[in-house]
Structures are given as structure tokens and as C-alpha cells.
Amino acid sequence: MKRSMYCGKVTESSIGQEVTVCGWVHSRRDHGGVVFIDLRDREGILQIVFQSENASVFTIAESLRSEYVICVKGNVRKRPEGTNNLNMFTGNVELIVSQIEVLNTSAALPFEISDYVETSEELRLKYRYLDLRRTNFQKNFIMRHKLSNEVRNFLNEEGFLDIETPFLTKSTPEGARDFLVPSRLYHGSFFALPQSPQIFKQILMVSGFDKYYQLARCFRDEDLRADRQLEFTQIDIEMSFVQEEDVMSLVERMLERVCKSVLNIEIKTPFEKISYQDAMLRYGSDKPDTRFDMEIKDFAHELKNCNFSVFASAINKGGIVRGLCIPKGASFSRSEIDALAKFVGEYGAKGLAWMKVTSSGAESNIVKYFKEEEVKVTISKLNANVGDLIVFLADEEKIVVQGLGALRLKLGKELGLIDKSKFNFLWVIDFPLMEWNMEEQRWQALHHPFTSPKNPDSINKENVGLQKAKAYDVILNGVELGGGSIRIHKSNVQKKIFDILNISDEAANEKFGFLLDALSYGAPPHGGVALGFDRMCALFGGEESIREVIAFPKTQKTLDPLSNAPSQVSDKQLKELGLKVVVKQAKN
RNA sequence: GGGGACGUGGUGUAGCCUGGUUUAACACACUGCCCUGUCAAGGCAGAGACCGCGGGUUCAAAUCCCGUCGUCCCCGCCA
Numbered sequence: 224m225k226r227s228m229y230c231g232k233v234t235e236s237s238i239g240q241e242v243t244v245c246g247w248v249h250s251r252r253d254h255g256g257v258v259f260i261d262l263r264d265r266e267g268i269l270q271i272v273f274q275s276e277n278a279s280v281f282t283i284a285e286s287l288r289s290e291y292v293i294c295v296k297g298n299v300r301k302r303p304e305g306t307n308n309l310n311m312f313t314g315n316v317e318l319i320v321s322q323i324e325v326l327n328t329s330a331a332l333p334f335e336i337s338d339y340v341e342t343s344e345e346l347r348l349k350y351r352y353l354d355l356r357r358t359n360f361q362k363n364f365i366m367r368h369k370l371s372n373e374v375r376n377f378l379n380e381e382g383f384l385d386i387e388t389p390f391l392t393k394s395t396p397e398g399a400r401d402f403l404v405p406s407r408l409y410h411g412s413f414f415a416l417p418q419s420p421q422i423f424k425q426i427l428m429v430s431g432f433d434k435y436y437q438l439a440r441c442f443r444d445e446d447l448r449a450d451r452q453l454e455f456t457q458i459d460i461e462m463s464f465v466q467e468e469d470v471m472s473l474v475e476r477m478l479e480r481v482c483k484s485v486l487n488i489e490i491k492t493p494f495e496k497i498s499y500q501d502a503m504l505r506y507g508s509d510k511p512d513t514r515f516d517m518e519i520k521d522f523a524h525e526l527k528n529c530n531f532s533v534f535a536s537a538i539n540k541g542g543i544v545r546g547l548c549i550p551k552g553a554s555f556s557r558s559e560i561d562a563l564a565k566f567v568g569e570y571g572a573k574g575l576a577w578m579k580v581t582s583s584g585a586e587s588n589i590v591k592y593f594k595e596e597e598v599k600v601t602i603s604k605l606n607a608n609v610g611d612l613i614v615f616l617a618d619e620e621k622i623v624v625q626g627l628g629a630l631r632l633k634l635g636k637e638l639g640l641i642d643k644s645k646f647n648f649l650w651v652i653d654f655p656l657m658e659w660n661m662e663e664q665r666w667q668a669l670h671h672p673f674t675s676p677k678n679p680d681s682i683n684k685e686n687v688g689l690q691k692a693k694a695y696d697v698i699l700n701g702v703e704l705g706g707g708s709i710r711i712h713k714s715n716v717q718k719k720i721f722d723i724l725n726i727s728d729e730a731a732n733e734k735f736g737f738l739l740d741a742l743s744y745g746a747p748p749h750g751g752v753a754l755g756f757d758r759m760c761a762l763f764g765g766e767e768s769i770r771e772v773i774a775f776p777k778t779q780k781t782l783d784p785l786s787n788a789p790s791q792v793s794d795k796q797l798k799e800l801g802l803k804v805v806v807k808q809a810k811n
Numbered sequence: 812g813g814g815g816a817c818g819u820g821g822u823g824u825a826g827c828c829u830g831g832u833u834u835a836a837c838a839c840a841c842u843g844c845c846c847u848g849u850c851a852a853g854g855c856a857g858a859g860a861c862c863g864c865g866g867g868u869u870c871a872a873a874u875c876c877c878g879u880c881g882u883c884c885c886c887g888c889c890a
Binding site for chain 1: 814815817818821822823839840841845846847848849850851852853881882883884885886887888889890
């Protein structure tokens with residue numbers, strides 16, 4: 224028997240036709256004289272019916288079990304009056320089986336393939352092939368395919384060339400930890416897997432390809448999170464003879480197109496723009512979730528003479544005081560407020576000051592240190608209403624910003640302030656070029672060291688702290704979807720940046736000499752962007768974790784329970800590579 | 812490197828706080844039987860866990876304590 228259509232595609236238009244479908248036994252309902260089976264393939268589920276009149280197929284039907292693979296032929300008919308299933312796409316029809324072939328049996332399952340029962344992550348990954356049979360996964364990966372296809376279509380139409388860059392490349396000193404691949408012919412030398420195709424795509428611009436893209440796999444040997452894997456995919460784009468607006472406009476048009484064609488959502492362009500400084504002040508984050516308000520306000524000016532010693536001393540030490548208003552938060556119990564204080568403690572805050580807004584002003588154990596005017600100004604600046612809770616952090620800037628930013632997000636989620644149907648795109652711009660690394664006592668690129676300063680000609684070691692970058696991040700619902708910049712295209716400017724970053728001429732030549740050389744041979748002005756494709760798929764699929772849109776992800780401890788990678792290798796393999804010993808064995 | 816949550820038949824959970832009628836409960840899955848319109852089908856019967864692992868406290872430990880392993884979330888890290 225040869226399949227004639229997908230289970231999930233059988234609808235009214237097939238009524239009266241004989242079709243052959245193949246799939247997995249999703250569920251079986253044996254009524255004695257009639258057996259119903261929900262047959263599942265990647266496109267959906269179809270109810271097939273076995274009637275006792277057809278004795279030979281009926282006997283087989285009674286022996287079928289979950290996840291058996293079968294092929295059945297039969298007539299499609301309209302379901303009898305009153306037996307339609309409105310929850311199924313194929314719920315108005317059913318297939319009356321005339322022939323069946325059992326293509327394979329299945330052992331009893333280690334867990335239920337059901338959308339109703341959650342199974343532990345470890346077990347799901349060990350039996351990933353079963354987990355991926357869930358309709359939600361089938362849906363996610365079909366969506367992922369559509370998305371990548373639409374991205375490619377769009378970029379192809381815009382005149383971009385898809386060019387591959389190497390996986391075996393050179394280790395770079397700045398940035399994430401590299402995955403190293405030992406060289407067999409040159410013992411002691413290593414390739415590195417790319418953290419991103421950054422340098423290669425810039426060199427492609429020097430070569431005159433003008434517009435490049437790639438759905439590029441990238442590798443970073445850092446600890447994992449819900450939105451981070453060791454390897455991930457990014458939509459990598461680079462263009463010549465462009466400014467910030469050109470790249471941003473391209474990204475907007477691309478996102479507009481894929482939102483329409485994949486999700487059937489109309490989004491507004493151009494996206495709202497917010498400066499880095501503003502984002503950090505108002506949202507305590509460089510990737511603000513603007514689906515809800517609860518903005519943070521600064522009180523350095525209003526409360527600088529406040530009698531509350533914690534605030535005064537924080538300001539005296541060069542720190543800041545900021546606060547936010549939690550709607551209806553006055554009903555929080557003391558222990559709930561303590562929990563909030565503990566939460567901001569994770570970001571280094573030593574405490575959380577608070578006041579409940581009442582009809583006569585405010586109350587809490589710190590209100591007595593405030594002048595009436597200070598309370599009034601605070602309430603009005605935060606637009607607080609009676610019944611709200613105002614919380615403050617006073618400390619060094621980084622702690623206050625991060626603590627309140629994280630608190631705002633946590634409360635936004637927990638208090639249900641977030642409208643999940645919203646797709647809020649946003650540009651964060653005007654990033655500082657560099658930030659001071661306290662531990663290593665040196666400047667460090669905020670983006671990457673190839674990012675062009677706004678004023679490349681006047682930059683020097685003294686003013687670098689005030690320099691802004693020609694960089695932009697695109698944010699969706701509080702997730703950094705991607706970022707990019709206009710690059711440095713002149714080798715003297717690039718050398719100057721390396722110098723400020725404390726990378727010696729010698730080191731710069733050793734690590735990036737090939738880029739510096741390339742820039743000296745007529746590099747065009749260029750810039751680009753990279754979008755996290757896995758994150759995009761997760762957001763589009765309504766998933767919290769990118770593991771739900773990656774077929775074979777690793778656990779948080781970087782293991783693959785399916786294949787048991789990483790694993791030890793033979794002495795012979797090691798010897799060929801000029802390596803010895805394995806110190807720590809992965810425990811699977 | 813650090814903090815937190817979790818770990819009980821095949822799966823998901825309850826029991827743990829307050830140790831003893833626990834012979835560890837419930838649902839799903841599984842096995843057998845019944846049933847001609849179900850769709851997370853239903854009914855009857857059955858098999859299946861000494862409670863992640865190790866140690867300690869106690870007359871007595873799934874339950875309390877210590878350690879350890881694993882999974883997830885977060886901080887650090889991720890230019």
C-alpha cells in the first residue's frame with residue numbers, strides 16, 4: 224500500500240474518496256464491536272474506524288497498541304450526526320478502514336506522549352525521538368522551518384548572498400570561551416569553533432560581496448540557561464556602504480514580513496527606539512520588556528537631603544536611589560516583602576526600603592525619616608495610588624539598576640501585568656562603546672571590538688568612557704533578539720581601539736592581523752546584525768526555553784542524555800592528536 | 812565558582828512540616844476480560860515502587876540530620 228495523503232490533511236474535501244494514510248497509533252478506543260484509533264502523523268491526527276463486519280482487519284485492530292506504526296486504506300466519510308469533534312482539525316470526517324498493514328510494533332513507552340502530562344527534562348532528552356513526536360514539537364519545528372524559509376526568501380529578494388564561513392577557525396582572545404579542536408598534524412595547535420562568523424563576514428565585505436547572510440551555527444563554551452545552549456543558530460547579516468538606519472530598516476522589514484507570513488501578525492514599523500541610558504534608567508535593563516509599565520524612577524535629587532541614613536550614605540558614596548511602584552502592593556504581607564528583599568539580594572542589594580501608600584500619605588518603618596514633602600514628591604513622581612507599594616533601592620548604580628530591573632520583571636510576571644498577546648519590538652541604541660572591567664582594571668568592548676565609535680576620529684584613552692557606539696540591539700518582549708553595529712572599516716581606527724583595549728600591537732597582529740591587513744586594502748564602510756534564531760523561534764512558538772525549538776539540545780550541565788556525549792575517546796585517538804589523560808569524566 | 816527548587820511503581824503526583832493503623836495512596840500508562848459511536852472513552856480484574864544514592868539520629872525513617880549524585884531555575888559567566 225502506498226500513502227496517498229497525510230492524516231492531518233484529511234477533511235471534508237476528501238469525503239467519498241478512498242485514501243491511504245500512514246502513521247502512529249496515538250490512542251485506541253475499543254468498544255467491542257467498533258474500534259476507534261487516532262492515527263497521528265506530522266500534520267495532525269485522523270480518527271480511523273474499524274468495524275466488526277470486516278473481520279480480518281478488525282482482529283488486527285484489537286491487537287494494536289500505542290505507537291504501533293500502521294498503514295491503512297479506506298473510505299473517508301462524514302461523521303455520523305452528533306459525533307463530530309470540534310477540537311480536531313479533521314473532526315468532521317473519519318476513515319472506515321478496509322485494509323491494514325502493521326509496519327512496526329512499539330515497546331511500552333517510558334513516558335506518555337501526551338500534551339497533558341509533563342515529564343522530567345532528563346527523561347525527555349534521553350528519549351528525545353519520542354518527545355519530539357508530541358504535536359507541540361511537530362508544530363514548533365514546522366514553524367521553525369517556515370521561519371527560516373521566509374527569512375531566506377526575504378534576504379534573497381533583497382539581493383543578499385548566502386555564503387558559508389568555516390567551522391574550524393582561529394581562537395579569539397576576547398569574548399566567550401572557545402570550543403577547541405586539536406590539530407592532528409600540528410600537535411599543540413588548535414582550531415576553534417566560531418562564536419560567530421563576525422570577522423569572516425567583515426572580510427567578505429572587503430571582498431566586495433556587498434550583501435551577505437547565513438543562518439550560522441555558533442558555539443560558545445559557557446554555562447547554559449533556558450535561553451542559552453552551547454551551540455545555537457543566528458541569522459547573520461552584513462552589508463556594505465550602509466549606516467545604522469539602513470541595517471535597522473532591513474531588520475524591521477524582515478521581521479514585519481515573517482510576523483505576517485508565519486504568525487499572521489501585523490507589527491508596527493519603524494520600531495520604537497530607546498537609548499541605552501534611558502532603558503537602564505526606566506527599566507533597569509538593556510533589554511526592556513515594554514509590555515507593561517511599572518517604570519523605575521530616580522530619586523537622587525528629590526531625596527538627597529532625606530534623613531534616612533541608608534539613602535544619604537548611598538548618595539554620598541556616589542551611589543544612587545531609585546524606586547518603583549507596585550500596583551496594589553500594599554496588600555503584601557511582611558514576609559512577601561521580605562521575599563522581595565531577598566530577591567534583590569541576589570543582585571548585591573543589602574536591603575529593600577518600602578512604603579505603603581495610604582489615604583493620608585504613606586506608612587512603613589522608614590516613613591518617619593521622610594519629610595512630608597519628600598513623601599508627596601515620591602508618590603507623585605511614581606504616579607502611585609492609595610493601596611500601592613513603593614520600593615526603593617539605594618546602593619551603587621549597578622546593583623540598584625539590576626536589582627530593580629529584575630524585580631520589575633518578576634513582579635510584572637507574577638502580578639499578571641504582561642499582555643501575552645503583545646509583540647513589542649524595540650530598538651536600544653546609543654550604547655556606550657566600552658565599559659570598565661573592575662576586576663581586570665581595563666576597558667572592555669560592550670559589543671565587540673570591531674564596533675565603530677560614533678566619532679572614530681576623535682577617540683582616545685581619555686575620552687573613551689564617554690564614547691557612544693554605532694550599535695543597536697533589537698528587543699522583543701524583553702528578550703534580546705539580536706544586535707549589530709556599523710563596523711570599523713579603517714585599520715588605523717581598529718588599531719587605536721585595540722590599543723585602548725590594552726591589546727598590544729603584537730597581540731593584535733597575532734590574533735587579528737588578518738583582519739587588520741584586510742582593512743588596509745580598501746575595505747568599504749560596512750555594518751550588519753545578528754539575530755538569535757533559536758530565541759526567535761521560542762518567542763514565535765510561545766515557548767519559555769529554546770530547548771523546545773531545538774531538536775537535540777543539551778542539559779544545563781552540557782550533557783546529551785540521548786547520545787551520552789561528551790564521552791571519553793580511545794588512547795589511539797588521543798595519541799594521534801598528541802594529547803594525554805582525561806582528568807574529569809562526564810557522569811551520565 | 813555561588814544561591815534556590817525538585818528527586819516516591821513505566822509516567823505524573825499525594826504522603827514528609829508534626830517519625831509509628833503505610834500492607835506507601837491516587838490518576839494515567841501497562842496486562843487480561845466486557846462493551847457498536849468514542850475522542851484525555853467507559854466498566855471489571857490484575858501486575859508493578861522497600862521512596863535517587865551513602866551515612867547518621869531513633870525502639871522505629873519515604874518522613875528528621877549530614878554528605879553525595881542528578882535535573883531544572885537564577886547569580887557569576889555569555890565581547
